Amino acid sequence: MEITYYTNGVITSKSLAEWFFGTKTVENSTASAVQQNKNTGEKNFKFWQDGTGYLGIQIG
Numbered sequence: 001m002e003i004t005y006y007t008n009g010v011i012t013s014k015s016l017a018e019w020f021f022g023t024k025t026v027e028n029s030t031a032s033a034v035q036q037n038k039n040t041g042e043k044n045f046k047f048w049q050d051g052t053g054y055l056g057i058q059i060g
Contacts, residue, residue, distance in 0.1 A: 003034075004058040005017040005056065007053070008054050029057060037059045
């Protein structure tokens, strides 16, 4: 499963996303996105975090 991360709409590495949003936030958001993908087939997810912006996750 290929996962692509976005920081406020810009493609970024997982490690940079973890630095920007926090490791736990990226971990929890990724788990949520994977579960929603399995349930609905949706591929694009956005998670808002006050003070930093959007963490985008694309699965596929």
